[in-house]
Amino acid sequence: MKGLFCTVFVLLLTQPLNSCKRYYERRCGFYVLPRLPLSIYHDSYMSLRYPTVAPVVTPLPHGLPAELQEAPKDCGTMGVNMDSSIIHGNNAPENSWPWQAFVQGETKVCSGVLIAESWILTVAHCINNTRAITLGRIHVDRWEANTIQRSAAMEILHKHYDQRSKGGDIALIKLSSPVEFNNNVRPICLPTKSEIPKIPVTCVVTGWGLTNPKLELIHNHLQQLKVNILPQRRCRFLWSLKGLTIHNGHVCLDFNATSPHAGVCKGDSGGPLSCQVNGRYYLYGLGSFVEGGCQKELIPDVFTRVTEYMDWIHETIRVNS
Incomplete structure (x- = not known):
């Protein structure tokens, strides 16, 4: 059963290099990549390439300005x-x-x-x-x-x-x-x-x-x-x-x-x-x-x-x- 799971898992891989597929075939079930954010563009196109730097979102310290809070x-x-x-x-x-x-x-x-x-x-x-x-x-x-x-x-x-x-x-x-x-x-x-x-x-x-x-x-x-x-x-x-x-x-x-x-x-x-x-x-x-x-x-x-x-x-x- 494990061999079948690994075969299916390898087929689902999106990495284009055969060397990557062989690597997972040898280590299926024993190695987990760290979860990183995906790059998503505004037209909903999704890239499966890992970004080099994770995005940093800095929240506004004081929330909305008073003028915008009071908009009608x-x-x-x-x-x-x-x-x-x-x-x-x-x-x-x-x-x-x-x-x-x-x-x-x-x-x-x-x-x-x-x-x-x-x-x-x-x-x-x-x-x-x-x-x-x-x-x-x-x-x-x-x-x-x-x-x-x-x-x-x-x-x-x-x-x-x-x-x-x-x-x-x-x-x-x-x-x-x-x-x-x-x-x-x-x-x-x-x-x-x-x-x-x-x-x-x-x-x-x-x-x-x-x-x-x-x-x-x-x-x-x-x-x-x-x-x-x-x-x-x-x-x-x-x-x-x-x-x-x-x-x-x-x-x-x-x-x-x-x-x-x-x-x-x-x-x-x-x-x-x-x-x-x-x-x-x-x-x-x-x-x-x-x-x-x-x-x-x-x-x-x-x-x-x-x-x-x-x-x-x-x-x-x-x-x-």
Whole structure:
């Protein structure tokens, strides 16, 4: 019976070397490898290679910052029912996407996301002496009734931001004074670090970015576009053709499945990737970078994966509140 067990055990081994199999054949039942964590990627692909260093998870010493603990129970909701036909990109309706922020820098405009009464989340490459942050805005060329504007009291870039590798492209802006939440100004829900959207999942990107790259003008009306999340292995492969390594801190969008020939463009940086879960929208990404022109069919657009930076977000807000 023991010989049969050993034979089955050897057949189940995933080690490719015959020498390893012979080793276990000689010692089956007498040797146990130490249990080590497996490497698991975000698209649920599992690697059976043992990592050289076990991951270290350092819990936050003080839990959630007070501002995030006090986020309203209706985070990630809006005062308008969204049409399920957001396909090729269209004008966002009034009172929609109340966490969308219009971020005006010294030489560029970007988007950001309201996550607490005094905090905006955006990407690091958008930080450029921020002059004004506007909330509750749908149109760029008009001042609407419920529009709120603040200046930046503090700008904090992630310490590992690297413009060349595109890593750590995330930043926090502390507002000059807190905002009061209402139907037009409301924070998005933040996911926990372990919450990763299941593929396939449909989300929405929003922004005022260019719709015609030749005009070099941002769109006057906030645009919304339904997208899918691309499996991480596929994204890594496609970007490797361009010589760029996609990290776990990146999440890629698949426009071909929902909106062929559409995509994000200049002015959309820092905009939210909002994914609906159980009736609420959660922030899973921030517009980071695209390849070449704004409309492409092969290389996916890349967003900063927010779940990879949740510890940094919590700790940064805690020590600066």
